[in-house]
Amino acid sequence: MAKRLVGTCMFGQSGGPTSVINASASGVIQEALNQNDITKVYGLANGIKGILDENFYNMEHEDIKELDLLKTTPSSALGSVRYKLADADADDTDYKRILEVFKKYGVRYFFYNGGNDSMDTCNKISKFMQKSGYECRVMGVPKTIDNDLFGTDHCPGYGSAAKYIATSTMEVYQDARVYDTGIVAILEVMGRNAGWLTAAAALAADKGLGPDLIYLPELPFNMDKFLADVKKVYEKTGKVIVAVSEGTKDKNGTYISEYGTDTAKQKDAFGHSQLGGLAYTLAGYVKKEVGCKVRAIEFSLLQRCAAHLGSLTDVNEAFMAGRAAVRHAVDGETDKMVAFERVEGCEYKCNIKLLDLNSVANKEKKIPPEWINEEGNGLKSGFIEYALPLIQGESRPPVEDGLPRFAKLKKIKDL
């Protein structure tokens, strides 16, 4: 058994929010407050920026009822951040500052909740602390609607976003087909390099109420093939529903959303292009080629914050992942990310496993080619079998006065 380590815990949220990242926060904070070895629990304002700025809240002042409400409160209650740490070898300023703050507050446990970039941050901090000989147990808690973290069966946040996308697609399917005139509806779904979210529209198609065509960023997008696909369905039925990933690129690596637009494109702190507007771009091409009515629909932020339509499986797993991170750290684990391993068998069951942060950081998990159909415009049953269990169960916030009641944290800076 690992030796006991007594000290303060810091917890931060990072990257794009999800419907269930606060469920993980609830798990981490409630479990940390219960652990004897953890003497104080600080919630970081805006992730690692909260360390750098010494800006964090003492979680012991929060009401348990509000911490429980975090399970159904979307977005990152502590605030998030997109801040890329330099390589410590090139510039260790931030790392020294983090070490200074950790020492000042006796931080012996650090939990970081995020996606690919956040796991990179988490890994870098972990390695620097090891190198510095400062004992601090560092654990990553996965979160991303993109579902692209390496080594885990799936990521908290994906199930709820997938449920939202599938449900909304089924609803749009009903709506878009209501007239006896032709229509092409193009649904734009988030996902930069991995098509997991867009693929979720196939869950609607599996019920007979979903897209005719699905385009993922895993395959190069060919405009001529796309237009031919659309025309083929249109000529048969007069109604075409398309789901397409915002990150779709052509074979030269050019984002399709950049075709023929003059929108000034932004890049975020990680150098990722700010996407969006693809549905409108494609709608323009379809309009010109097919000539019928075309609807461009973007799920936009709605798909990642729709806590009113959460997957209970997802919420429970996100909470469990948070608790597991704390328990394992107290038991001696460090430098790991909590991950899920699906148990084989008829009934869905996932166990917690731990992955080395090294093995996770800066890797992306994409949709296996064998789950994509030969035409490259749809998903096969393998994907449905994978994704369907993840959207089971209904989670929604309590309703007060007809509207959701989200958690209200006091955020008291009693340090």
Place this chain on the structure above:
Amino acid sequence: MAKRLVGTCMFGQSGGPTSVINASASGVIQEALNQNDITKVYGLANGIKGILDENFYNMEHEDIKELDLLKTTPSSALGSVRYKLADADADDTDYKRILEVFKKYGVRYFFYNGGNDSMDTCNKISKFMQKSGYECRVMGVPKTIDNDLFGTDHCPGYGSAAKYIATSTMEVYQDARVYDTGIVAILEVMGRNAGWLTAAAALAADKGLGPDLIYLPELPFNMDKFLADVKKVYEKTGKVIVAVSEGTKDKNGTYISEYGTDTAKQKDAFGHSQLGGLAYTLAGYVKKEVGCKVRAIEFSLLQRCAAHLGSLTDVNEAFMAGRAAVRHAVDGETDKMVAFERVEGCEYKCNIKLLDLNSVANKEKKIPPEWINEEGNGLKSGFIEYALPLIQGESRPPVEDGLPRFAKLKKIKDL
């Protein structure tokens, strides 16, 4: 008491679908099937086009369970239509055809479910039948997310759309403010001439989780004032949430969505411009003026088909309106639209009243000026008191396999 009239009933759905138009269909069909004086119940495929084309379904073959499921099935299950009848004086071809079909099938009851344009259609058919001396009781059943029908306290469809908009706005509010960097998020809401839907975002603001600024089509939009408003909030808080109606126009009557865009604009059969893209247009202006990150979010079709987030009050009233139309017609009423009258008092209660179709057709109800704030960028408490009762109660379809189970009609053409 009016004399008994025995014969066939025809029912059609028309105009843009809503989350609850099928709840009215359920009310009409189930009530009509129960009435002794109604010998057959036909559901029209695509509204009045179903009459012209003799394309309709015999509703007695439908399972009661599926007719009940219509209450939580979005969009128009029988199919909708946007078809403008000519003035009978100018061209009575369509009217003669309708009369011919009514006579052929012994149609003595005609129920039409729709908004402004549909009530115009309903009124014209009613008047032509009267003029022709053909006895047919004609009743309009109101439906529109736009809430702009004249003479009724509110319209079925509005409460659910308002609940969706308010809830989603609260969720987006949580999400858009998550970073410690500046952001302006612009939410585009449906509504051509009346701002009821956009105003629903004020329900979120009333909970402290909504837009800072709301722009309605009731007032002329001034770009300079808008940009000054945004900058003022931005300089104070660094976060600005704006809700704006797609139909916003400047003082010259030009749609703001048409500013600086090269998108080919379409017009529908009623000569209305096909709107959309306003959020992006405004985002461009804000980006240039304020320079921060800007998000353009369109609720698009989602706001009118999100049955998973219906208002139970709305669903129940939509069903009740359908039943009332049938009962009143059997009792002898004709040439009327079913409407709601709010009972004064602390607790919300609405009674059914009947309005002359003449008094409803081609009129629009807008937001009273006294509910709009002095700055013209927000709503006052009068609106909240009006709208809040309409979003109460939770309605959602039964869930099977993690996804909504919508009604499946057989649509048998046994005539």
